[in-house]
Structures are given as structure tokens and as C-alpha cells.
Amino acid sequence: MLLLSMTASAAEWTRSASINTSVVYSDNINLASTGKESEVNGILTPNITLHGRGARANLDLVGALEINSQGGNNDSVNPRLQADANAELYERVVFLDLNATATQNAIDPLAVTGTDNLSNRGNKTTTYSYRISPYLKHRYKGLAEMELRYTYNQLNHSESTVADTSSEAFNLSIDSGSDFAKGTWGIDTNRRTTDNDQGEVSELNSLDLRLGYRINRQWRINGSVGNESNEFASVQSSRDGSRWDIGATWTPSARTVLDFGIGERFFGNTQRLSLSHESRRSVLTASFTHALTDSTALLSNQVVFLVTDQFGQPIIDPVTGDPFLISGNLATIGTSTFVDERLALSYTLEGRRTRLTLNADMSDQTFQDSNREVTLRGLGASLSRTLSGKVSADVGLNWNQQEESGTGNRESDTWRLQAGLNQRLGQKTNLRLNYIYTDRSSNQAGQSYEENKLALTLIHTL
Numbered sequence: 340m341l342l343l344s345m346t347a348s349a350a351e352w353t354r355s356a357s358i359n360t361s362v363v364y365s366d367n368i369n370l371a372s373t374g375k376e377s378e379v380n381g382i383l384t385p386n387i388t389l390h391g392r393g394a395r396a397n398l399d400l401v402g403a404l405e406i407n408s409q410g411g412n413n414d415s416v417n418p419r420l421q422a423d424a425n426a427e428l429y430e431r432v433v434f435l436d437l438n439a440t441a442t443q444n445a446i447d448p449l450a451v452t453g454t455d456n457l458s459n460r461g462n463k464t465t466t467y468s469y470r471i472s473p474y475l476k477h478r479y480k481g482l483a484e485m486e487l488r489y490t491y492n493q494l495n496h497s498e499s500t501v502a503d504t505s506s507e508a509f510n511l512s513i514d515s516g517s518d519f520a521k522g523t524w525g526i527d528t529n530r531r532t533t534d535n536d537q538g539e540v541s542e543l544n545s546l547d548l549r550l551g552y553r554i555n556r557q558w559r560i561n562g563s564v565g566n567e568s569n570e571f572a573s574v575q576s577s578r579d580g581s582r583w584d585i586g587a588t589w590t591p592s593a594r595t596v597l598d599f600g601i602g603e604r605f606f607g608n609t610q611r612l613s614l615s616h617e618s619r620r621s622v623l624t625a626s627f628t629h630a631l632t633d634s635t636a637l638l639s640n641q642v643v644f645l646v647t648d649q650f651g652q653p654i655i656d657p658v659t660g661d662p663f664l665i666s667g668n669l670a671t672i673g674t675s676t677f678v679d680e681r682l683a684l685s686y687t688l689e690g691r692r693t694r695l696t697l698n699a700d701m702s703d704q705t706f707q708d709s710n711r712e713v714t715l716r717g718l719g720a721s722l723s724r725t726l727s728g729k730v731s732a733d734v735g736l737n738w739n740q741q742e743e744s745g746t747g748n749r750e751s752d753t754w755r756l757q758a759g760l761n762q763r764l765g766q767k768t769n770l771r772l773n774y775i776y777t778d779r780s781s782n783q784a785g786q787s788y789e790e791n792k793l794a795l796t797l798i799h800t801l
Contacts, residue, residue, distance in 0.1 A: 350393030359384040361796040369459045370451050370779075370788045380457055381408040382796075386419075396426040401644040409457060414497070417443055417456050417465065421643040432477065438470040442643045446501055448669050449713070449741050449749050451786050454777060464498040464672070468639050481518035487511050492639050501672050504540070504635045506533040525549035527565075533635050533674070540674045541571035541633065547582075559588045567605070569631075571676040572708040580605040594618065606631065606678050606705075621688045626681075633676045634669050671713075677706045692725040710745040729763040751781040767800040 361382040368378035386403035405417040420441040427434055444466050445452040452462045474488035490508040508531040515523045527547045533540045547565030554560065562585035569578045586600020594617040602609040614625040680703040688695045702715045721735035735757040743749040759773040775792045 350391040350396060350398070353390045354388065356385070356387045356801040357798055358801065359386070359796055359798050361794050363457055363792065363794040365457060365790060365792045367788060367790040368457070370453050370790060372785055372787050378409075382406065382457075395430075396424070398422075398424045405456065407457060413459065413461065414456065414463075414465065419443075419643055428473075432475060434474050434476065436470075436472040436474070438468070438472075440466075440468045440641055440643050442466055442641060444638070444669070444672060446498060446672060448671070449743055449747075449751070451779065451781075451788065453790075454755065454775060454792070457792075464496045464501050466638055466641075466672075467495045467497075468641070469493045470639060479516065481516040483516050484514045485512070492635075494635055494638055496672070502535045502537075502674060504533055504535045504674065506531060506635055506639075508532075521553045523549075523551040523553075533633065535674055541676050542569065543571075543631070544568045545582075557589060557591055559590075561586055561588065561600070563602075569605075573676070574709060575606070575707055577605045578707070584609070584611070586611065604631070620690065621686070624683075624685045626683050629678070629680050631676065632679050633674065634672050635674075637669060638672070675706050675708050675711075677704045679704050694723045696721045706745075711747070712744050714740075714742045716740040731761045732759065733761075734758045749781070749783055749786075751779060751783075751786065753777065753779040769798040771796045771798060 359382070361384070362379065363382060364377070364379050366377045367375040369376055383406045384403055386401070389398065389400040391398040400422040401420070402422070403419045405419065407413075407415055407417075409415060418441045420439060422437070422439040424437040425435065442465070443456060443463050446462050446464050450462050451460050452458075453460060456463070470490065470492045472488060472490040474486055477485045479485070488508075488510045490506075490510070492506045492508075494504045494506075496503060508529065510530075511528045512525065514525040525548075527545070527549065529545045530543070532542045545565060545567040547563045549561070549563045551559060551561040562583070564581075564583045566581050567579050571578065582602065582604040584600050584602030586598065589597040596613070596615050598611075598613040600611050602611075609629040610627060611629065612625065612627040614623070616623040680701075682699075682701045684697075684699040686697045696719075698717075698719045700715075700717045702713075704713045704715075706712070717737065717739045719735065719737040721733065723731065723733035725731045735755075737753075737755045737757075739753045739755075741749070741751045754777070756776045757773065759771060762770045764770055771794075773794045773796070775790075775794075777788075777790045777792070779786070779788050781787045
């Protein structure tokens, strides 16, 4: 770390810090189906944003500490962190990537959790993730380029009921060099092991040969063939075998890229799609993946704070002043390996004073150690508008559905309406009023509730 600090010492730094003070009222603090109880709580949230750019090192850090007055069995202190750093330790040869996150997640995402940390259900844990990834790169003139990478990841949870895990990954990639203008080739070999306190949980190994050919400026075909050998708890008939993939990339312009393909692995047919289209005022993205994964991998790649918007512009203050939301986009936090079919769509339209965002997502998760299947679906729409030089407003509507079959039979639908108003009081001070209505219906007893929540927040930039 000392070497990284010395490397980044000559960087250009941008810093910001603020303190958010909130008063939050809930008419159903226990998220109960009957017998609602109201409560008023205070929240103090100091936060800092730090960005550094240097010739051989970069750093992006956003950190916040949410301190609430709720007390009891709930966590009164909830940290949030998104830190990413990279450095070139030896010119064009030795590199280092670092990542650290801290955020709150639902222990059982299919049970009642609430929108934020202010509820008495206790169904949450703070997840701390640390990742270090040194790697070597070498160019064999115009013939080939090689990258050898090692990645260690540690995942810890504040609640003892959730198992801590660690993983190690070795990746070797050899890609064709600049001498191969039209026809390209590559070799990938990967090994990833995941362990918890009780021992090894899974081991995933793969070896693939990639081939590609550029037909013209717009079209490129690509494909791969390989083999995988895996070890994990499974009730399925197969865990490894040969695999293949074939597809194409269409680039009609510099602002539009479409990549798609089909293939086959031991668990069946696979599909993939990635679409990105940008215009002067809109951005459309879509992705579909069909992969073998686990909650350790997904939690390790969580994005806690967004540092850029959909148009790639820096977000000046990623900490909005609203109470931190609890993430519940997983079917479980555990050690099970599952096949994840995941779809994500997003569209953003920006005018001079108005921004509209639409999004949709779906995840079908088939667990390998049982006959459990979980489907997560979501739709969302948000609209923000600048009303004057000092006043802005925003409104959003979200729907989430969860379905479980096999080992359980849980279903739930959650609607969430949010509306906010922002008033600039001075050059460094803003006032925000935010209202959230949540309606959750479930086929399980005690898992349905309605809640009205109102938060008044004073945001002061230091």
C-alpha cells in the first residue's frame, strides 16, 4: 500500500465531504401485517468522496456512516463504502487492482426486510468485501499478448448466522497480437475455489479456445470451444463437460454495439446478449447472461455507490441524503452454486430540465444442490425535474416480484412509490423532503405489510 500511495502522490485529487441530518417518521416501524406502531428516528450521516488520477495510479472512494437513534436489537451504525484503486507497479508489466465495499444486505431476501435500516425485523447483515488482484502483462511483439492474474477475495458478514467466505482465482489469457488484423484467436484458462469456515465449498475450472473473424467494419463473428471441470454440492446428473459458444458483434456506428450468441454447457443451452446505444440525449442498454455462479461472486461485485451516471458523467455527490436502501437482489446469501439466467434493461432520456429513467430486470436461479428454483422480477420508472434555480423534484415507482418453488413455496409482490422535493438553501446547504409508500403482499403469514415513511434531511457540504 505504501508503494501505491507513493505512486499516487503526484495525482490530481478531487475531494468532497458533507453531513446529512435526517428525521424519519414511519407509521409501521415493525413492518407488521396488523397492529402497526409508528416511530420517529434521527439519522446522522457523514460522508466523503475522493477521486485521484495519476500517470500510474487511480483511486475512487465513496464512504459514508449512517448513525441512527433506533437502538434496541437493531444496528445503530451502518457503514457504506465503495473503494476502487489500480496501479501500474512496474511499467507495462506489473499491475494491481484493489476493491473494498461495505453495505447492508437482506439475510433472507425472500422474507420481509424493509426499504432501509430503520425497521425492527432484523433481517439484515452488513457485508464487507475485500479484493486484491495483482497481474502481469506481456506483449510478444505483434504475435500475442498475455495476462496472468491472481485474485483473492474475502467476504465477511456482521451476523454470525451468515457464513463468511473467501475465494481464490487464477486466470491466464493469451490473445492474438496486432499482426492478426481480421482473424483473431485467444486462449483462456481459469480456476476459482471458494471456501468457508467449514472447508472448501466449490472449485470451478475451465479451458477455452476463442476464435474471431472481422467480416467488415460493422460485423464480426466470434466463438469458443472448451471444457470445464467443477466440484460443488449438486443433485444434478452432471457438473462438468465440454462447452461451446458462437455469436457475432454488430457495430453499425460508434454509438451502437450489439453482441449476441448461443452455446451449450453441462446444464443446457446458453444465450448471451449485450446492447448499448447512445444518442445525444438518451442511453439504452440491455444484457442477458446465462452463467454458473454463487452468492459470493455476486456480493463481491456489488456496486454500493454510482460514481458516474448513465451518460458516463461523474456524479458529484453519490450520497443523496435519503436513508440507505437494503439490497435484496439475491435469492439467498449462502454457499449454494446455482445457474443464473439474468436479464437487465435500462433506458434514460435527458432533457434540459428533466430526466426519465426506465428499467427492468429478471433473474431465474436454479440451485444445483437441491430442486430449489427462484425467480426475481423488477420494473421501475423514475422522473426528475428542475423546477427552478433552487428547487427540483423527483418521483419513482417500482415493482418487485419474488417466486420460490421446490424446497419452498413463497411468493411476494412489492410496490413502492417514492416522491421527493429538494430546496437549495445556500451555496453549501440543501433541504430534502422524501416520501415512500410500500405495499408488500405475500402468500406467507406475517409477510405482508403497508408502510408510509416520511424523511426530512438537511444536507450540508463541508
